[in-house]
Amino acid sequence: MSAAEPPRDLATRKADALTKLAGPTADAWVATAAGDMPYLVPLTLAWLRERVVLATEARSRTARAITATGTARLGLGGTRDVVMIDAVLESSVAVGEAPDWLAEGYAERADWDPRAAGDGYLFLVLRPDRVQAWREANEISGRTLMRDGRWLG
Numbered sequence: 001m002s003a004a005e006p007p008r009d010l011a012t013r014k015a016d017a018l019t020k021l022a023g024p025t026a027d028a029w030v031a032t033a034a035g036d037m038p039y040l041v042p043l044t045l046a047w048l049r050e051r052v053v054l055a056t057e058a059r060s061r062t063a064r065a066i067t068a069t070g071t072a073r074l075g076l077g078g079t080r081d082v083v084m085i086d087a088v089l090e091s092s093v094a095v096g097e098a099p100d101w102l103a104e105g106y107a108e109r110a111d112w113d114p115r116a117a118g119d120g121y122l123f124l125v126l127r128p129d130r131v132q133a134w135r136e137a138n139e140i141s142g143r144t145l146m147r148d149g150r151w152l153g
Helices: 010-022 061-069 100-110
Strands: 026-034 037-048 051-057 071-076 082-094 121-134 144-147
Touching (some): 010 037, 010 082, 010 121, 026 061, 037 061, 051 061, 061 082, 061 121, 071 121
Antiparallel strands (some): 071 082
8 A cells, every 4th residue: 555545444444454353374463561571472363252362371471461461462464554452361261271162263263273282371362452553644543443442433
């Protein structure tokens, strides 16, 4: 998209963001902080039941920070087609104790199954609180698609 193209309307941005989230092997940069230590890591996610599901080692900085603070920020896409999500931890569950919809849904969407990695992995289920999407500067205005956990428009 060039800056000369008109900005997408809210419905189109939402549809594009959901396509990016629901796509096979959707990858995101996951930002967390615990104390004064910010941390950024790439993880594959699954979009299940209007939630972002991540799988990571329970002992990782990311899992520890999310479970301690209850929040994370995720960025999908490149700088000229970004979806930013501020999310709240809804639940965390060891992969071996996860319900079928969660474990099988994640494995199908993410194209890998953390249950095969052995003990020590968690599923982190995150509820989006704010979602923003934009491509170029002409989409900065109106970039918020979700506020306080509710889709706009």
